[in-house]
Structure formats: structure tokens, C-alpha cells
Amino acid sequence: MQNEIILEVRNLHAGVENKQILKGVNLVIRAGETHAVMGPNGSGKSTLAQILAGREGYEVTEGQVLYKSRDLLEMDPEERAREGVFLAFQYPVEIPGVNSAYFLKSALNEIRKTRGLPELDAMDFLALAKDKMKLLELREDFLKRSVNEGFSGGEKKRNEIFQMAMLEPKLAVLDETDSGLDIDALKVVAHVVTRLKAADRAQLLITHYQRLLNYIVPDFVHVLVDGRIVRSGGKELALELETRGYDWIVKHPEPVPA
Amino acid sequence: MVHAAQNMRASDPYLARFEDTFEREGASRGPAWLYPIRKAGISRFAEIGLPTPQQEDWRFTNVAPIGRLPFKPLWAPSDATIKLEQFQFAKLPASRMVFVNGHYSPKLSTILPQESGVQLRSLTEALSSDGAVLQKYLGRFAKADENGFSALNTAFFTDGAFIHVPAGKTVREAVHLMFIATTTEAGAAIHPRNLIVAEPNSKLTLIESYFSTVQSAYVTNAIDEFVVGDNAVIEHCKFQDESRTAYHVASQYLHLGRGANVISHSFAFGAKLSRNNIRATLAGEGLDCILNGLYITRDEQLADHHMIVEHAKPHCNSHEYYNGILDDRSKGVFHGRILVQQEAQKTDAKQTNKNLLLSDDATIDTKPQLEIYADDVKCTHGATVGQLNDESIFYLRARGIGIDTARRILIHAFAGEIIDRVRCEPLREELDRLVWDRLEDNPHL
Numbered sequence: 001m002q003n004e005i006i007l008e009v010r011n012l013h014a015g016v017e018n019k020q021i022l023k024g025v026n027l028v029i030r031a032g033e034t035h036a037v038m039g040p041n042g043s044g045k046s047t048l049a050q051i052l053a054g055r056e057g058y059e060v061t062e063g064q065v066l067y068k069s070r071d072l073l074e075m076d077p078e079e080r081a082r083e084g085v086f087l088a089f090q091y092p093v094e095i096p097g098v099n100s101a102y103f104l105k106s107a108l109n110e111i112r113k114t115r116g117l118p119e120l121d122a123m124d125f126l127a128l129a130k131d132k133m134k135l136l137e138l139r140e141d142f143l144k145r146s147v148n149e150g151f152s153g154g155e156k157k158r159n160e161i162f163q164m165a166m167l168e169p170k171l172a173v174l175d176e177t178d179s180g181l182d183i184d185a186l187k188v189v190a191h192v193v194t195r196l197k198a199a200d201r202a203q204l205l206i207t208h209y210q211r212l213l214n215y216i217v218p219d220f221v222h223v224l225v226d227g228r229i230v231r232s233g234g235k236e237l238a239l240e241l242e243t244r245g246y247d248w249i250v251k252h253p254e255p256v257p258a
Numbered sequence: 259m260v261h262a263a264q265n266m267r268a269s270d271p272y273l274a275r276f277e278d279t280f281e282r283e284g285a286s287r288g289p290a291w292l293y294p295i296r297k298a299g300i301s302r303f304a305e306i307g308l309p310t311p312q313q314e315d316w317r318f319t320n321v322a323p324i325g326r327l328p329f330k331p332l333w334a335p336s337d338a339t340i341k342l343e344q345f346q347f348a349k350l351p352a353s354r355m356v357f358v359n360g361h362y363s364p365k366l367s368t369i370l371p372q373e374s375g376v377q378l379r380s381l382t383e384a385l386s387s388d389g390a391v392l393q394k395y396l397g398r399f400a401k402a403d404e405n406g407f408s409a410l411n412t413a414f415f416t417d418g419a420f421i422h423v424p425a426g427k428t429v430r431e432a433v434h435l436m437f438i439a440t441t442t443e444a445g446a447a448i449h450p451r452n453l454i455v456a457e458p459n460s461k462l463t464l465i466e467s468y469f470s471t472v473q474s475a476y477v478t479n480a481i482d483e484f485v486v487g488d489n490a491v492i493e494h495c496k497f498q499d500e501s502r503t504a505y506h507v508a509s510q511y512l513h514l515g516r517g518a519n520v521i522s523h524s525f526a527f528g529a530k531l532s533r534n535n536i537r538a539t540l541a542g543e544g545l546d547c548i549l550n551g552l553y554i555t556r557d558e559q560l561a562d563h564h565m566i567v568e569h570a571k572p573h574c575n576s577h578e579y580y581n582g583i584l585d586d587r588s589k590g591v592f593h594g595r596i597l598v599q600q601e602a603q604k605t606d607a608k609q610t611n612k613n614l615l616l617s618d619d620a621t622i623d624t625k626p627q628l629e630i631y632a633d634d635v636k637c638t639h640g641a642t643v644g645q646l647n648d649e650s651i652f653y654l655r656a657r658g659i660g661i662d663t664a665r666r667i668l669i670h671a672f673a674g675e676i677i678d679r680v681r682c683e684p685l686r687e688e689l690d691r692l693v694w695d696r697l698e699d700n701p702h703l
Contacts, residue, residue: 076655076661077652078655082658092653093652095654096671097670098667103654103657103659104657106663110660111658167657167658
């Protein structure tokens with residue numbers, strides 16, 4: 001018996017202000033799996049991530065997205081998060097004046113409430129956070145700082161994965177998490193993401209480069225070109241892309257079975 | 259008679275009231291030297307009357323509704339019993355001086371023991387006994403001729419606090435001046451007058467709050483005079499939470515000596531219309547002056563802050579940080595003028611006014627102004643007007659935080675920029691909680 005379907009994207013067409021970006025995306029992600037969506041700039045990778053997280057401003061013109069059999073597109077961003085959808089932002093926002101500990105504790109307790117778990121008090125939260133901060137090699141004073149304020153690019157990305165480790169999502173979407181990370185930081189991040197793999201969770205990595213996939217090994221790789229997934233395969237597809245480049249795929253598209 | 263009434267000038271009822279009060283009813287004029295000061299106040303008012311929007315400094319704030327009210331200065335003390343705990347900061351460790359409708363209430367007040375020579379007294383009481391310091395400073399730096407409100411206060415002030423901290427003395431616990439309005443009479447006029455004399459090397463934390471127990475159209479018209487000696491360290495926090503039907507006009511005159519360190523906060527949350535004038539004269543070298551404020555308005559409220567910071571001597575730093583959060587059809591006004599005299603070389607002056615508009619109908623008029631006569635100075639100013647950042651809201655929501663809470667968190671953070679500058683810790687914490695509670699109460703967020 002196959003694992004539960006966490007995410008099912010069916011013939012998704014979407015865009016902004018009359019500009020069509022996604023032109024019929026199909027994708028099925030089951031519990032326990034890690035998928036990678038790769039593609040050149042402008043192929044629609046980030047649009048897909050944003051639509052999954054619920055950002056306003058995108059218009060879905062056709063198709064649907066099911067999250068654990070529920071219509072994801074009908075859900076508010078906060079409801080998605082509470083139900084276990086997590087987006088690691090490509091460009092995390094700096095929020096001056098909002099304390100990181102306060103922010104993350106609020107988020108965690110919203111999610112725990114939805115899961116029927118008791119809220120964590122300040123002590124328990126701190127203990128848990130310190131544990132996860134160590135994994136991400138984040139500095140001690142991190143929780144006292146304002147959310148992402150004055151963080152380096154690498155710190156911001158590690159913060160995203162720290163939040164993922166704290167919130168333990170059912171579906172984690174990582175949007176270009178490798179960009180801005182040096183090789184040491186990339187290894188740290190990849191190690192944590194790999195640890196967070198579980199039989200009842202799924203991960204979707206969105207990346208331009210194959211580099212990340214050396215450290216987080218996906219079960220499936222999909223190539224997105226001009227708003228469509230033009231090829232799907234195993235992890236070796238990423239390597240092939242690395243040597244041959246996206247031009248090769250563009251010239252030799254191979255329709256994926258619907 | 260009809261003819262005479264038509265010819266009556268707007269200031270006449272005020273003049274008549276002055277005569278009634280001091281000439282016929284024989285109200286206490288205080289010591290002999292005081293009456294000429296009062297008289298000069300009313301004479302000046304007769305010349306200039308209440309400000310009008312034709313005057314540049316009052317362009318955005320029309321006080322005509324105050325002029326349309328009957329003028330009823332409250333001359334008799336009230337004996338009301340009031341539960342102080344219902345008000346903000348009433349539980350802070352502090353000496354509390356309580357004024358009901360502008361009159362000192364000994365039974366509601368608590369003065370903690372002080373170092374020798376420190377005086378925390380009602381102005382009226384001080385006037386009736388020891389006049390030397392009062393005579394030297396009362397009305398010396400407050401410019402009664404500046405506008406009609408200052409002139410009126412000088413003519414009619416009833417009571418207030420007289421605080422005298424001798425050289426080198428520290429007032430350990432904060433002093434909290436609580437002004438509570440209980441009057442239900444429309445046009446009732448409350449004229450508090452506070453004189454704070456902090457001699458060289460003294461230290462004082464002063465909270466000045468305005469509350470009410472009623473919903474009526476009374477008018478508070480207050481003046482503070484601060485005489486701050488060399489190297490004195492002063493924190494002043496004005497908290498205005500008057501009735502939403504009331505009018506509040508106040509002026510703070512700060513005269514600062516060499517090396518002084520002064521921070522003055524203004525939190526304006528209440529009143530239908532409020533106007534806070536701040537006049538800071540940096541009269542000694544090498545001093546630091548911070549003016550820090552937050553206004554939060556909704557419905558049809560108007561909150562106006564008008565400040566003039568005069569750098570008269572070299573090597574002084576002055577910073578103004580004012581944030582406004584405006585909802586519904588409310589209006590904010592910020593006017594900040596920095597005046598650098600020719601002598602004031604090496605001045606470092608900075609002014610920031612940031613505004614968050616929570617509704618399409620809220621408005622802000624912000625007017626920074628630099629007037630510089632020295633050539634070796636660093637002066638900057640900036641004003642911003644905007645809405646909550648959509649990216650930030652989405653980021654919070656994408657982590658499971660509901661949209662209402664996300665908005666509150668961001669508004670609270672914006673207010674926090676100002677609250678964080680409050681140095682007195684229990685005061686800061688209470689302000690922080692208060693702003694959060696107010697945001698939670700706001701059904702519009």
C-alpha cells in the first residue's frame with residue numbers, strides 16, 4: 001500500500017496580472033518523500049512555492065491543489081501553517097521590533113493548539129529552542145533579536161530552517177534555501193533538513209542548482225520549464241541536469257504521464 | 259443692548275471672568291508679586307485671543323470648538339473620593355500628587371520621604387509660604403505671550419505641583435502627578451501649572467498623567483516649566499488619556515543647563531482634540547535632550563504635537579522621535595522646528611516623525627523645519643507615512659499567526675520603538691502592556 005498523499009497539484013494554471021506563469025503543473029507528493037523541483041530562472045518555481053503558502057496577488061485560473069485531501073487554495077495562509085504547511089522563504093522578511101522568541105513561541109503555540117497539544121510555557125519553549133538553535137549553530141543571543149533584523153543572508157536562511165525544526169511541518173516547501181549559504185552553512189542546514197525527514201512528513205525542495213541536492217538527497221526530481229513539469233525522474237536526473245544544463249531539457253522535452 | 263452684544267469681542271467673557279474671579283469674588287491672588295503676572299496674562303489674552311488656523315503654527319488644528327464653549331474656570335477645590343487604582347501607573351512605586359479638576363487633593367496624595375531640601379508640594383501651598391524660588395522662576399521661561407492658551411493659563415492657573423530638587427539631590431522614586439477630571443460641566447476649564455526646578459547635579463523622574471472619570475466637554479489647559487540645572491538628569495513622561503469628549507492643550511517649557519541629560523516623553527491617547535507644545539531651550543553647552551512621543555488616535559480624534567528645539571549653545575545633542583498610529587477618521591499633526599543659533603556650533607540635531615495610517619480616512623500633517631544660523635552642525639530630519647507592511651504580515655501568517663494578531667504585533671512593534679526609550683523600567687513595562695491592551699480592544703484591527 002502506498003503512503004498517504006500529502007500534496008496533490010492538479011493541472012495548476014496561475015499567474016499575476018494577466019501574465020500566465022504556471023501552465024498546467026501536476027505533482028503528487030506522498031508522506032515520507034522528498035521531492036525537488038528544479039528549473040531555470042523564470043520557469044515558475046517560486047510562484048509554485050508562493051501559491052502553496054498562500055501569498056496574495058496570484059490568480060489561479062485552472063486546476064486545483066489538494067493538501068491531505070483538502071482544498072489548499074481555500075485556506076488562509078495561517079490556516080495552512082497551522083495544518084502543517086511550511087514555506088522556508090527565499091527572501092525572509094526583516095521585522096524590526098518583533099522579538100524572535102515572542103514571534104516563534106506565538107507561531108508554535110498556534111500550531112500546537114490546532115494539533116490539540118497544550119501550549120508551551122516560556123521555560124519549555126526556551127529549552128526546546130536552545131536545543132534546535134544548537135543544531136543550526138545559531139548564536140545564543142539570537143532569540144533576543146528582532147526577527148531577521150540585521151541578519152546576514154546566511155543567518156536568515158538558517159533561521160528559516162530553525163523555524164522549520166521548531167514547527168515540525170507535515171509539508172515543508174524550501175524555496176531556494178541554498179542561495180546565500182556558504183558550503184559550511186549549507187551542510188549544517190542540509191543535515192537538519194535531512195533529520196527532519198519522517199514517515200508522516202513530506203518535503204519539497206525548490207532550487208535552481210543541483211548543489212543542494214548533494215546534501216539533501218531527494219527521492220524524486222522534477223524539471224519545471226516555462227510553467228510546466230517537462231521531466232520527472234529520480235535523484236540522478238539532477239546530476240544529468242548539472243552536466244548537460246537546462247538547455248538540454250528544453251531541447252529534448254519528454255512529456256510526463258499525467 | 260443687542261447692539262453691544264454684537265460688538266462683544268471673543269475675549270470679553272474671559273476678561274469678565276477674570277474680573278469676577280479676582281476683583282469681585284476675591285479669590286486668592288497669591289502673594290503680591292503674582293497678581294501682576296496674572297494680570298499681564300489676561301491683558302495679553304485680550305490682545306491675541308485664542309489661536310486661529312490663519313496662524314501658521316495652528317494651521318492644521320482648529321481650536322474654534324473650544325472658543326464656542328462657555329468659559330468656566332473651576333475655582334473651588336473638589337472633595338471627591340476617587341479610586342486611584344482604576345488609572346494607569348497608580349500602582350508604580352512613586353510619590354503621588356493627585357489633582358482633581360486642577361486642585362491638589364492632600365487626602366488622595368502620597369509623598370514618600372525625601373532627602374533634605376527636596377520639595378514636592380502643591381503650588382498653591384508653596385505660594386502661601388515660601389516664595390523665593392517661586393518668584394524667581396514662575397513664569398520666567400514660560401512665554402505667556404506666545405499664544406492665547408499660555409496667556410489664559412497664566413491668568414487663571416489654580417494649582418499644580420511645585421518640585422524643587424536642590425543641587426546634588428536625587429529623588430529616588432518617581433514622582434507621579436495625576437490630573438483627574440471629574441467635572442461634568444461643558445466648558446469647565448482646568449488650568450494646571452507645574453514648576454519643576456532641578457538644581458545642578460540633581461536627578462528626577464517625573465510622570466505627568468491626565469485622566470478623567472467622565473464624558474464631558476471640559477478643557478484642560480496646562481503649563482509645565484522645567485528649570486534644569488547643569489548636569490541634572492531628568493526623565494519626564496507625560497501621559498495624556500483624557501476623556502474622548504474633552505479638549506487638552508498643554509505647553510512644556512524646558513530650560514536646560516550645561517551638561518544636562520533630559521528625556522521628555524509624550525504619550526497622547528485621549529481627548530477629542532489635543533495639542534502639546536514643547537519648547538526646549540538648550541541654554542548650556544554639551545547637553546543631551548531627547549523628545550520622544552507616541553500618539554494613537556481613532557474615531558474623530560486629533561492629536562497635535564508642536565515643538566521648537568532651540569540650540570543656543572555649542573556641542574549639544576537633540577533628538578526628536580515621534581511615532582503616530584492613526585485609525586478611522588482621526589488626524590495627527592506634527593510640527594518640529596529645530597532652531598540652531600549662530601553660537602551653537604557642533605550641534606547634532608535629529609528629528610524623525612513616522613506615521614502608520616490604519617484607515618484610508620486617517621490623515622497626518624507633518625512639518626519638519628530646520629532653521630540654522632551656525633555653519634558647523636549636523637542636522638537631519640525625516641518623516642514617513644505608511645501602512646503596515648504586507649510582506650511582514652504574510653510572513654507572520656505563513657507561520658500560523660492569525661491576520662488580526664499579525665497586525666497587532668506589527669503595530670505594537672511600531673509603538674515599541676518609542677516605548678523602548680522610556681528609562682524607568684516599571685513605567686516602560688506598564689506602557690508596553692497598555693498599548694498591547696488598547697490594540698486588542700480595537701475592533702478594527
